[in-house]
Amino acid sequence: APSPVPPGRRAPYDEEWPTVDTDRLAQRLSAVVGPAHVLRDPALCASYETDFTGRYRGRARLVVRPGDTAQVAQVLRLCHAAGVPVVAQGGNTGLVGASVPTPDGGEVVLSLRRLDCIGDVDPAAGQVTVGAGVVLSDLHRHVAAYGLQFGVDLAARDSATLGGMIATNAGGERVVRYGTTRANVAGLEAVLADGTVLDRLAGLPKDNTGYDLTGLLIGSEGTLAVVTRARLRLVPRLPERVTALVGLDSLRAALDLVARLRVLDSLELAEFFMAEGLALVLETTGLPAPFRTAYPVYLLVECAGRRDPAEELADVLDGAGPGETAVALADADRRRLTAYRERHTESINAAGVPLKLDVTLPLAELPGFVAELPRVLAGRGRPYLFGHLAEGNLHVNLLDVAAEDEEAVTSAVLQRVAAVGGSISAEHGVGRAKARHLRLSRSEAEIAVMRSVKAALDPQGVLNPGVVLDG
Ligand code: MLT
Numbered sequence: 001a002p003s004p005v006p007p008g009r010r011a012p013y014d015e016e017w018p019t020v021d022t023d024r025l026a027q028r029l030s031a032v033v034g035p036a037h038v039l040r041d042p043a044l045c046a047s048y049e050t051d052f053t054g055r056y057r058g059r060a061r062l063v064v065r066p067g068d069t070a071q072v073a074q075v076l077r078l079c080h081a082a083g084v085p086v087v088a089q090g091g092n093t094g095l096v097g098a099s100v101p102t103p104d105g106g107e108v109v110l111s112l113r114r115l116d117c118i119g120d121v122d123p124a125a126g127q128v129t130v131g132a133g134v135v136l137s138d139l140h141r142h143v144a145a146y147g148l149q150f151g152v153d154l155a156a157r158d159s160a161t162l163g164g165m166i167a168t169n170a171g172g173e174r175v176v177r178y179g180t181t182r183a184n185v186a187g188l189e190a191v192l193a194d195g196t197v198l199d200r201l202a203g204l205p206k207d208n209t210g211y212d213l214t215g216l217l218i219g220s221e222g223t224l225a226v227v228t229r230a231r232l233r234l235v236p237r238l239p240e241r242v243t244a245l246v247g248l249d250s251l252r253a254a255l256d257l258v259a260r261l262r263v264l265d266s267l268e269l270a271e272f273f274m275a276e277g278l279a280l281v282l283e284t285t286g287l288p289a290p291f292r293t294a295y296p297v298y299l300l301v302e303c304a305g306r307r308d309p310a311e312e313l314a315d316v317l318d319g320a321g322p323g324e325t326a327v328a329l330a331d332a333d334r335r336r337l338t339a340y341r342e343r344h345t346e347s348i349n350a351a352g353v354p355l356k357l358d359v360t361l362p363l364a365e366l367p368g369f370v371a372e373l374p375r376v377l378a379g380r381g382r383p384y385l386f387g388h389l390a391e392g393n394l395h396v397n398l399l400d401v402a403a404e405d406e407e408a409v410t411s412a413v414l415q416r417v418a419a420v421g422g423s424i425s426a427e428h429g430v431g432r433a434k435a436r437h438l439r440l441s442r443s444e445a446e447i448a449v450m451r452s453v454k455a456a457l458d459p460q461g462v463l464n465p466g467v468v469l470d471g
């Protein structure tokens, strides 16, 4: 039966659609993608409606699974004509509520997972074209055969898709060496809200022909266009690798060590976690403790090169001060050390539904911010801190925050971040989670420009309403 346009949304502008008729929309979408790829059964829709922490959940009007760019364009054209909001979704590993529908927004979930083709690697250009639904670990395996690698890597590599990583400008673990996703994308194909296809897949390294549309769409969180394919930059795959885990007595000691590591051109990763997080990981996963002694802070370091970087890393670590170091060269041993850091997310999820605040701090402010945190939280929630130390990217995960305290705790933490010159979102994006806090990190003038861009590309406001820009 026809349902009214959800509150706060403009009426469909196509006169053919005076009200949103989901049955009719489903029929039209089925004609485009095939009936098997329009899901309405609540049991089949469920996994598309909740994020993997269980914090963000909604109800999809329906889930549609197009198989190529032309189908994405037709799906968007139909939803646009009907005035139906659309949430694009890849691996659904996002953490700010931008990839799932809202409880009563009546969104269509547009799953890009079937766009999973990986093209041939172009070895001369050092590039490859991938579909938005390609899973990161599949890309890693594919390009390794050419002696190349994709510079971005993250713990969710077995589920995260390239389209979602581009939409969020994902960072992850190797930003210190290769930059964020933005630095590793040479071009894009994307579909605008009305179904117009933009093709910037040529990936020319030099191309100064006006505005950088690829750069604009990266990190736009599904609010400006839907990414369908990407031309990715690849870097040499470095065969010699060493990983070390260091136990330290303070964050300051960890930062001193990062300063000394930075001179190594082999440095790929410098991640940290703390005693409380490690205890939770050991309890949840059953992994053995890395050292006999527990330390307040742990630094995970990886170096890679053509020549074995173990010796130069050992030279730096020798001066690390009191503490212990475990070094691994073999892949299985390296993975064992990395697991202490990477398994934080699942261990925290296993203990409850966390409030996850992903922030960047100027490195000089990081120890002070962490010392101040108990005062800021005032007993509201149990903190677990970990993240990407080389970038000052701190994941503040809080368990057991009472529902009525969530908003106040979020505001207090983010205000403190802004007060010391940090960013309220480092790598997870703004999403719905932080849209109302955007002013802490962006000026009124910047937000006005963002609103103009949104209005120009998506005048009907059908792409991910309420994400990045609230209201
Ligand atoms: C990570 O660094 O592991 C990811 O950002 C995921 C998370 O923050 O839980």
Ligand code: ZN
Binding pocket: 172, 387, 388, 395, 427
């Ligand atoms: Zn992270």
